Amino acid sequence: MILKRIFDYNKLDINFPIRDDTRLYSIEKGKKRYGILILREFINSQVVNFNIKEPIEEERYEELFEKIVSHVKGLGSFYILHYTISSNPFSDFLLKRGGEAIERIGMVLDLEKFSPLSITIPYGIKIRPFIIGPLRENVDICFNSIPEYDRKIFSTQSSDELFLFYTYLYTGREGIFMPKLSLNIYSESDLLGFILVNTFAKERLTISEIVIFSSYQGKGFGKLLLNETLKRAKAQGHKRLFLSVTKKNKRAYNMYKRFGFEEVKYYVVYVYKV
Numbered sequence: 001m002i003l004k005r006i007f008d009y010n011k012l013d014i015n016f017p018i019r020d021d022t023r024l025y026s027i028e029k030g031k032k033r034y035g036i037l038i039l040r041e042f043i044n045s046q047v048v049n050f051n052i053k054e055p056i057e058e059e060r061y062e063e064l065f066e067k068i069v070s071h072v073k074g075l076g077s078f079y080i081l082h083y084t085i086s087s088n089p090f091s092d093f094l095l096k097r098g099g100e101a102i103e104r105i106g107m108v109l110d111l112e113k114f115s116p117l118s119i120t121i122p123y124g125i126k127i128r129p130f131i132i133g134p135l136r137e138n139v140d141i142c143f144n145s146i147p148e149y150d151r152k153i154f155s156t157q158s159s160d161e162l163f164l165f166y167t168y169l170y171t172g173r174e175g176i177f178m179p180k181l182s183l184n185i186y187s188e189s190d191l192l193g194f195i196l197v198n199t200f201a202k203e204r205l206t207i208s209e210i211v212i213f214s215s216y217q218g219k220g221f222g223k224l225l226l227n228e229t230l231k232r233a234k235a236q237g238h239k240r241l242f243l244s245v246t247k248k249n250k251r252a253y254n255m256y257k258r259f260g261f262e263e264v265k266y267y268v269v270y271v272y273k274v
Helices: 058-074 089-096 133-137 139-145 148-153 159-171 221-235 250-259
Strands: 002-006 022-029 032-042 045-052 079-084 100-110 125-129 183-187 190-200 204-212 240-246 262-273
Touching (some): 002 058, 045 058, 079 089, 125 221, 133 159, 139 159, 139 204, 148 240, 148 262, 159 190, 159 204, 204 221, 221 250, 240 250
Parallel strands (some): 204 240
Antiparallel strands (some): 002 022, 022 032, 079 262, 100 240, 100 262, 125 183, 183 190, 190 204
C-alpha cells in the first residue's frame, strides 16, 4: 500500500474545497487505485478523510494507518481527526489503537418559518458586534467553559490553540466570517460570551461556535444571544442556518430544538493522538 501525492486536482471526481493546506494522495497497491486520501492541517492536527472507490482489506488499513502517521509526524502534528457518517475499518482501527469516538448531530433551522422569541434584555446587558480583542483577554476563562469533548473536536488542548481556532474563524481561514451576525455579549464592560457565524462550502450559513462563560451559564444569556443572531439572519434574507452539536451536550441540544432547529444528520469524529 502506497500513498502517492496528487497535484492535478482537475482530473479528480471530488466535491470538497481545495485549500492551500489540503494535500491529496492516491491510495494504491500495485497498479490498482483504491481511492483518495485527504489530509488537511487544522491547528495541531490532521483532518483525515477518504474517497474510497474500491474496498480496502481490513489488514491493509494498518499499513495505511502507519503511512498516515508517518506523514503526520513529519509535519509536527499531534492528532488525527477522522470524520465519518458511519463506522468503517479505519475508524474501527483508530478505536483499537486507543482513539475516541465523539458523536455529533448536524441541525438546520428554516429561517423563513422562524419567529423570534420575545426576550427582554436585562439592564446592563449589551449585545455588540464580535471583535476578537476582548476574547484574547478572556481566553483562559473561555477554554475552561468549553466541554473537553468539544475541545478535542476543535483540536485545541490549550488556551493558545483555542484562540488560534477562533482567529481562523475570524480571519476567514475557516469559512467566510459573517460580521453582521457574529456577536459579543457584555455585562457593563465584562465579556460574558459570544457567537461566531461563518459561511462554508455551498454557501452554508453556519453557527461555528456559541460560548457563554461558565460563571454566566444557566442564566439565559445563550438563548438571548442566539435569538438576536437568528433575528438578524432572518432580517438579512438568509433562508437556512446550520450548526452541529455534540450529542452529549444535552443543554445546548435542547436549546436549539426550542428554537426550531431540526436534525439533518449524525456523524462521528474519531480523535486519535499520535
